[in-house]
Amino acid sequence: MRPIQKVAVIGLGTMGSGIAQVCAQAGLTTYCREISQELVDRGLGLIDKNLNTALQKGKVTQEFVDQTKANLIPTTQLEDLADVDLVIEAVVENIEVKRELFTALDTICAPHTLLASNTSSLSITEMAAMTQRRSQVLGLHFFNPAFLMKLVEVVKGLETSDETIALAYGFAEKIGKTAVLSKDTPGFIVNLLLIPYLLDAARVYENGLASAQDIDNAMKLGAGHPMGPLTLMDMIGIDVCVMVGDIFFDAYREPKYNVPPLLRRMVMAGHLGRKSGQGFYSY
DSSP: OOOOOEEEEEOOSHHHHHHHHHHHHTTOEEEEEOSSHHHHHHHHHHHHHHHHHHHHTTSSOHHHHHHHHHTEEEESOGGGGTTOSEEEEOOOSOHHHHHHHHHHHHHHSOTTOEEEEOOSSSOHHHHHTTSSOGGGEEEEEEOSSTTTOOEEEEEEOTTOOHHHHHHHHHHHHHTTOEEEEEESOTTTTHHHHHHHHHHHHHHHHHTTSSOHHHHHHHHHHHHOOSSOHHHHHHHHOHHHHHHHHHHHHHHHOOGGGOOOHHHHHHHHTTOOBGGGTBSSSBO
């Protein structure tokens, strides 16, 4: 088995930039690919901000920051990823976009390269089916913020090999994460349990049973959660919660995955949470 030394992250939004940061911090050569230079610069700016905050708090040294930045290689060209050991895509949560991307990567990347998706809900097996390396395709689902959260879900598609899973576990250990293994089912482990909880919290609020603050405080102080469900939804993005809920409902047809009307109205109004400045709370 060839150990993972060079990584590429495709998509440098909140999740992708965090994943790239974690890889670079672990000493891995990390290609950072976006579709335009503007988006590359924005993604690197997010990493700079995170590193500078850690530096100001005394959690890291200037030398660590400089070395991490030196490990980042920005690019807008997929062809630059030809010889990496692992590609992690963190593009928009749309199966058609991901199918197209995996088809292209299969042609461009070296035969040994592993192809991974950071999807939270879509089928790894379906993405693998677009390639001639189905045994080397897997899910690597990180959690937000990726540079702080310790978990990564390793997702085994129908044809993912045991060797690929072993390499993924070694990679997770190298970047300081704890890995858990899940079969390829919508939601994997965490979101399969988390999304119904969040949707139920939205129903409690929608039905006027309690205020947003009281719902969040109840779960923080009564259940020991670090963050209340409505605050968490604002952080994830209300639109993302709706989209994932719909994917689960289409897959399972169970009422617990049915998205409350309030969330759809919030999305229509542009109340998407932190990223829009307004969700259940104002930011």
